[in-house]
Amino acid sequence: MNTKEVYGSLDEQVYEINISRADKMNALTDKMYGSLVEQLKFAEESDEIKVILLKSDNKHFSAGNDLADFLETEFNNDSNVIQFLMTLVQLSKPLVCAVGGAAVGIGTTMLLHCDFVYASAGTKFSVPFIKLGLTPEGGSSKLLARRIGMIKANDWLMTGRTILADEAFNSGLVTGVYEDIESTWKETKATAVKLARSPASVLTQTKELLNNDRQEIIDTIKQEAKIFAACLETEEAKAAFNAFLKK
Amino acid sequence: MNTKEVYGSLDEQVYEINISRADKMNALTDKMYGSLVEQLKFAEESDEIKVILLKSDNKHFSAGNDLADFLETEFNNDSNVIQFLMTLVQLSKPLVCAVGGAAVGIGTTMLLHCDFVYASAGTKFSVPFIKLGLTPEGGSSKLLARRIGMIKANDWLMTGRTILADEAFNSGLVTGVYEDIESTWKETKATAVKLARSPASVLTQTKELLNNDRQEIIDTIKQEAKIFAACLETEEAKAAFNAFLKK
Amino acid sequence: MNTKEVYGSLDEQVYEINISRADKMNALTDKMYGSLVEQLKFAEESDEIKVILLKSDNKHFSAGNDLADFLETEFNNDSNVIQFLMTLVQLSKPLVCAVGGAAVGIGTTMLLHCDFVYASAGTKFSVPFIKLGLTPEGGSSKLLARRIGMIKANDWLMTGRTILADEAFNSGLVTGVYEDIESTWKETKATAVKLARSPASVLTQTKELLNNDRQEIIDTIKQEAKIFAACLETEEAKAAFNAFLKK
Numbered sequence: 001m002n003t004k005e006v007y008g009s010l011d012e013q014v015y016e017i018n019i020s021r022a023d024k025m026n027a028l029t030d031k032m033y034g035s036l037v038e039q040l041k042f043a044e045e046s047d048e049i050k051v052i053l054l055k056s057d058n059k060h061f062s063a064g065n066d067l068a069d070f071l072e073t074e075f076n077n078d079s080n081v082i083q084f085l086m087t088l089v090q091l092s093k094p095l096v097c098a099v100g101g102a103a104v105g106i107g108t109t110m111l112l113h114c115d116f117v118y119a120s121a122g123t124k125f126s127v128p129f130i131k132l133g134l135t136p137e138g139g140s141s142k143l144l145a146r147r148i149g150m151i152k153a154n155d156w157l158m159t160g161r162t163i164l165a166d167e168a169f170n171s172g173l174v175t176g177v178y179e180d181i182e183s184t185w186k187e188t189k190a191t192a193v194k195l196a197r198s199p200a201s202v203l204t205q206t207k208e209l210l211n212n213d214r215q216e217i218i219d220t221i222k223q224e225a226k227i228f229a230a231c232l233e234t235e236e237a238k239a240a241f242n243a244f245l246k247k
Numbered sequence: 248m249n250t251k252e253v254y255g256s257l258d259e260q261v262y263e264i265n266i267s268r269a270d271k272m273n274a275l276t277d278k279m280y281g282s283l284v285e286q287l288k289f290a291e292e293s294d295e296i297k298v299i300l301l302k303s304d305n306k307h308f309s310a311g312n313d314l315a316d317f318l319e320t321e322f323n324n325d326s327n328v329i330q331f332l333m334t335l336v337q338l339s340k341p342l343v344c345a346v347g348g349a350a351v352g353i354g355t356t357m358l359l360h361c362d363f364v365y366a367s368a369g370t371k372f373s374v375p376f377i378k379l380g381l382t383p384e385g386g387s388s389k390l391l392a393r394r395i396g397m398i399k400a401n402d403w404l405m406t407g408r409t410i411l412a413d414e415a416f417n418s419g420l421v422t423g424v425y426e427d428i429e430s431t432w433k434e435t436k437a438t439a440v441k442l443a444r445s446p447a448s449v450l451t452q453t454k455e456l457l458n459n460d461r462q463e464i465i466d467t468i469k470q471e472a473k474i475f476a477a478c479l480e481t482e483e484a485k486a487a488f489n490a491f492l493k494k
Numbered sequence: 495m496n497t498k499e500v501y502g503s504l505d506e507q508v509y510e511i512n513i514s515r516a517d518k519m520n521a522l523t524d525k526m527y528g529s530l531v532e533q534l535k536f537a538e539e540s541d542e543i544k545v546i547l548l549k550s551d552n553k554h555f556s557a558g559n560d561l562a563d564f565l566e567t568e569f570n571n572d573s574n575v576i577q578f579l580m581t582l583v584q585l586s587k588p589l590v591c592a593v594g595g596a597a598v599g600i601g602t603t604m605l606l607h608c609d610f611v612y613a614s615a616g617t618k619f620s621v622p623f624i625k626l627g628l629t630p631e632g633g634s635s636k637l638l639a640r641r642i643g644m645i646k647a648n649d650w651l652m653t654g655r656t657i658l659a660d661e662a663f664n665s666g667l668v669t670g671v672y673e674d675i676e677s678t679w680k681e682t683k684a685t686a687v688k689l690a691r692s693p694a695s696v697l698t699q700t701k702e703l704l705n706n707d708r709q710e711i712i713d714t715i716k717q718e719a720k721i722f723a724a725c726l727e728t729e730e731a732k733a734a735f736n737a738f739l740k741k
Contacts, residue, residue: 094652115648115652116645116648116649116652117645129453130445130449130450130453131445133445133446133449134449135449135452135453135456136453136456136457141453141456141457141459142456142459145457146643146644147643147644147645148643149393149394149395149419150393150394150419150457151363151364151394151419151420151421151422152419152422153457154362154363154422154457155363155422157453157457158341158362158363158442158445158450158453158454159438159441159442172643172644172645172646173645174645175645175646175648175649191653194653195652195653198624198625198627198652199627199728199730201725201728202624202627202628202629202725202730203624203652205629205721205725206623206624206629206630206635206651206652207652209629209630209635209717209718209721210630210635210639210644210647210648210651212635212636223456224456227452227456231448231449231452234446234448236446236449376700377692377696377697377700378692380692380693380696381696382696382699382700382703383700383703383704388700388703388704388706389703389706392704396640396641396642396666397640397641397666397704398610398611398641398666398667398668398669399666399669400704401609401610401669401704402610402669404700404704405588405609405610405689405692405697405700405701406685406688406689470703471703474699474703478695478696478699481693481695483693483696
């Protein structure tokens with residue numbers, strides 16, 4: 001199940017999944033989304049695992065979709081990226097995430113499905129879909145406003161601007177900010193281990209009560225994906241993608 | 248379509264609507280609401296316009312309803328003020344707003360329907376319906392809590408107190424605060440022009456995804472208007488209006 | 495109706511209910527919940543009362559459920575604690591609350607049903623259900639996220655950590671913070687008296703508009719109580735209770 005680019009390991013009832021593609025700032029390919037689904041489902045089903053920790057093993061979290069790979073892959077509701085999002089939404093176990101460096105596009109929207117998010121002070125978040133001629137994905141059109149409020153969700157999604165860690169914290173996107181990536185990893189692990197000391201059933205029931213509208217989120221992701229797919233076919237998006245890939 | 252008190256102009260695909268009644272702090276009359284509806288509908292339908300900018304051309308944004316005019320006008324769901332709110336809710340194009348000075352009553356509640364709101368540092372917001380023996384309007388009973396949280400919505404609506412620009416920003420009512428009204432107008436225009444560079448369909452689809460509960464807002468405005476109309480008939484409201492008009 | 499541990503008094507159309515069990519940090523027994531229901535219903539029905547003020551008469555607000563008493567009482571939807579919560583949700587009159595010292599468990603979750611909450615600077619809030627092997631109650635699984643945002647609600651409910659007054663204010667749990675308990679009581683009373691000067695019908699209609707989803711909250715409280723009751727029967731919860739009671 002472990003690959004060079006996505007691998008997991010178990011320690012103190014916490015299953016740590018690492019994204020590892022440092023030379024591409026952990027841009028995510030179709031294959032990597034498939035691996036992430038496999039890892040998450042394994043963690044969800046194992047009786048030895050109580051908490052899931054998601055991170056990268058290098059300074060960036062994720063530059064988002066690998067655009068070159070994305071253009072070569074058919075995009076629909078069966079795509080690995082959509083399966084990845086659906087798996088995140090349906091996790092019954094707590095999901096704790098550590099981020100640093102770039103957290104772009106789905107590198108930010110996947111955080112909306114995490115129960116805890118810790119960021120290093122240098123993290124730069126953005127949801128720049130509009131700059132590529134694209135619309136919000138990953139449930140962000142609903143969940144971002146819910147986490148950071150409508151006025152900020154409008155701003156972040158309609159301008160695509162970069163958000164620094166302090167603003168992300170003050171806005172309600174992240175649980176806490178630490179000085180550097182090493183301390184962020186350390187503190188995230190400490191939170192995960194602490195959570196794992198609670199009875200498994202209490203953890204999942206607490207999470208279930210806090211997330212009793214999963215079907216609504218799933219519907220939103222599907223609706224967004226349909227509009228996103230149509231945008232991909234426009235001349236504007238194609239031109240924006242080409243300009244980006246030539247950089 | 249342009250009148251002395253409400254006029255619009257087009258520049259760089261941004262349609263700027265100005266409220267202009269400086270001697271009355273831009274208090275809004277039935278006629279002005281009618282003009283605003285006309286301007287907004289024109290902007291919504293024109294293919295040359297991608298973003299709408301709403302502001303006043305003097306230091307105050309709006310003192311709210313012109314009470315003397317309001318008392319002379321029949322109030323029901325066909326009134327121009329309700330048509331103005333309904334038009335705001337149903338806009339498909341981004342609406343960017345610049346405010347300064349007084350933003351009272353509907354001068355604040357109309358902001359809840361804007362995608363971006365920039366304020367000068369001296370802006371004073373308030374929703375003082377209760378001081379006139381009246382109930383929340385403009386969708387504020389639902390949208391204010393959604394933008395600034397329930398504990399603050401209770402406070403602002405039940406006390407009617409004045410909110411300074413910094414608190415409005417920290418609470419999530421406004422997108423950003425600038426030093427004075429000139430810089431606020433300049434930066435608001437810059438945001439609008441930047442937005443207008445995105446494909447029109449992406450702008451409207453992004454806004455649509457972020458506002459997928461318009462019917463709920465429309466229903467709220469109608470429900471509020473019914474209660475508001477009943478309040479207008481009470482002795483308490485009449486006494487409060489008279490006291491206000493004698494000032 | 496007044497007892498040594500829960501008593502009320504009327505002044506300037508404000509009915510002040512005091513919790514008074516200083517030697518147990520105002521831990522709440524089944525009998526006290528019954529008294530609170532009686533006091534709240536009296537205040538709700540009296541024509542002389544426009545605003546309800548809830549506080550303790552000593553430095554702590556409430557250490558939460560009295561665990562020893564709780565274990566001796568049958569817990570179901572007819573229990574006084576559930577009737578207390580249901581009464582809070584259904585109040586039509588504004589409820590203003592002053593807190594200080596410890597506000598633990600239901601000492602925090604009952605605040606989610608108050609329209610205004612003022613805290614002294616030394617107040618320590620917590621919802622440590624998970625530490626007792628229990629799940630969220632009092633509507634907190636829905637209302638906490640609504641008041642303070644999802645990322646903080648996850649944190650507070652899944653770790654059970656202590657929240658200081660400043661964080662509670664910045665998060666949107668409380669309306670305002672004052673230096674000490676005496677000034678908190680004084681300012682809370684001042685707000686209540688000010689509110690009571692508005693017409694009674696405007697106060698209740700404003701509150702009704704702001705809380706138009708009461709049935710959803712009632713359903714949440716019932717669903718939470720069912721899961722909570724099942725948790726109480728687990729070995730983990732029994733062990734946690736015993737450890738706590740031996741302290």
